[in-house]
Amino acid sequence: PLIFELNNPDDWDNVDLLEQSNPLKPYLPNITPYLKQRVALAKKKGGTVETNVKVKNCGIWVWSSEVWVSHDKLKTNRKRLDYDGIKNLSCYCAFDFSKGGDLCAFGAYFPEVNAYRVWFWLPEERYRDDSDGVDYTLWEDYITIQPGIVFDLDSVVDDAMKYMEEYHIAGIGADKWNFNNGPSQRLAKVYGFDDQVSIHGGALTPAINEIESMLTAGELELFDNPVLWWNFSNCLKVVESTDRVKIMKADYKTTKKKKIDGAICLILAKEIYNRMSMEPEKPDFNYVILE
Numbered sequence: 001p002l003i004f005e006l007n008n009p010d011d012w013d014n015v016d017l018l019e020q021s022n023p024l025k026p027y028l029p030n031i032t033p034y035l036k037q038r039v040a041l042a043k044k045k046g047g048t049v050e051t052n053v054k055v056k057n058c059g060i061w062v063w064s065s066e067v068w069v070s071h072d073k074l075k076t077n078r079k080r081l082d083y084d085g086i087k088n089l090s091c092y093c094a095f096d097f098s099k100g101g102d103l104c105a106f107g108a109y110f111p112e113v114n115a116y117r118v119w120f121w122l123p124e125e126r127y128r129d130d131s132d133g134v135d136y137t138l139w140e141d142y143i144t145i146q147p148g149i150v151f152d153l154d155s156v157v158d159d160a161m162k163y164m165e166e167y168h169i170a171g172i173g174a175d176k177w178n179f180n181n182g183p184s185q186r187l188a189k190v191y192g193f194d195d196q197v198s199i200h201g202g203a204l205t206p207a208i209n210e211i212e213s214m215l216t217a218g219e220l221e222l223f224d225n226p227v228l229w230w231n232f233s234n235c236l237k238v239v240e241s242t243d244r245v246k247i248m249k250a251d252y253k254t255t256k257k258k259k260i261d262g263a264i265c266l267i268l269a270k271e272i273y274n275r276m277s278m279e280p281e282k283p284d285f286n287y288v289i290l291e
Contacts, residue, residue, distance in 0.1 A: 004021045004023055004059050005021050005058070005059030005060060006058050006059060007020055009058070012039075012053070012058045012060060013039050013043060015032065015035050015036050018035050018057065021058045022035065038053050038057050039057075041053070042054075045216065051239050067236065067237070067250065068236065069212060071232075071233055075229075077214075077215055077220045078224065079113070079115070079220075081113060081115055081221045083117070085113065086110050086117065087166050087167070088167065089167060090111075090168045090170045091167045091169060091269075092109045092169075092269045092270070092273040092276070093107065093109075093164070093169055093171070093265075094106075094107055094172065094174060094264075094265040094266070094267075094268035095160065095172075096264055097151070097153055101150045102259065103122055103126075104121040104122070104151060104261065105121075105231075105262045105264075105265050106118065106163070106265065107119075107266055107269055108164070108167060108269065110167075111273055113221065114220055114221065115220070115221035116221065116222055116223075116269070117223055117225075118225060118228050119144065119159070119160065120142060120143045120261070120262065121143065121144045121145075121146060121151065121156050121159070122144075122145060122146070123148055124145050124146065124147050125149040127143070127145050131257070132259060133257050138226075142225055142226060144159060157186060170276065171273065173268035173271060204247075204268075204271055205244055205245050206274065207268075207271040207274060208237075208245055208246070208247060209245065210270060212237075225262070230259070231261060231262040233250075234250045234260050234263075235247050235248075235250065235263050236248045247263065247267065
C-alpha cells in the first residue's frame with residue numbers, strides 16, 4: 001500500500017495542506033469537511049485523539065514525548081468546590097510512598113463530583129534544602145513535614161487513615177514496591193482490601209487519556225494544590241502507538257529531581273474506579289497493583 005504524508009508534520013492542523021496526505025481531497029467533496037471535523041476534535045481532545053488524526057489522516061508516524069498537561073490547562077480545573085463538598089463521599093485512592101527521603105503522596109478521586117484531593121509528606125531535611133529544584137517552604141500548607149532525613153512510613157499511614165475518616169474508601173491502588181512494603185499492607189488490611197488484581201503500565205492508557213480529556217476541558221476539581229500542579233508539570237507523556245501511552249518523569253534520563261507522585265496517584269485511582277465500575281454489584285477485587 002501507498003502512504004502519503006505531510007511535507008511538514010507541524011502543518012497537521014492546516015486542513016488546506018492535508019491534500020498532501022490525502023491526494024483524493026480535491027476530487028471527493030466529502031473529504032474536506034471530514035478532515036475539518038477530525039482536526040477540530042483533535043485540537044479539543046488532544047491525547048490519543050490527536051495521535052490518531054496525525055497517524056491516520058496526516059500520515060505522520062508518532063512516537064512522541066511531550067509535557068502531559070500544560071499549567072494553563074491545569075488552572076482551569078476549578079469547580080469551586082471546597083473540602084466540605086467531598087465529605088462522606090465515596091472515593092478511590094492510591095498511594096506512592098517514598099523509599100527514603102523523597103516526596104510521598106496519597107490521593108483520593110471522588111467520581112460523584114469529579115474531584116481529586118491529594119496529601120503530601122516530606123522529611124524535614126529535604127524540605128529545607130533545594131535539591132529538587134524547588135522551594136518546598138513556599139508550599140508549607142500543602143505538605144506534612146516529618147522530622148529527620150527519611151520517612152517513618154508507619155506515621156505516614158497513620159496520617160492517611162486519619163484523613164480518610166471523613167470519606168468512604170471504595171478501592172485502592174499502588175505500584176508493586178508500595179504494595180510489598182509493610183506499612184502499605186497494613187493500610188490495605190485496615191480497610192479490608194485483600195482481593196487484588198495486578199496490571200501492567202500499558203493497561204493505564206484509558207485512565208491516562210480520560211484524565212487528560214477532563215483536565216483539558218477543565219472538568220476536574222484539583223483544589224488549587226500547587227504541589228500537584230508542579231507534579232503535573234514534571235510529567236512526560238510518551239506516545240508509543242495510537243493505543244498505548246505512558247507517563248514518565250520529564251528528566252527520567254538524567255536526574256531524579258522531578259517528582260510526579262501526586263499525578264501518578266490520580267492515574268491509579270482513576271484506573272481502579274474504572275475497573276470496579278465494570279462490576280458495580282460485586283467486583284472480584286478492590287486493590288490494584290501496578291507491576
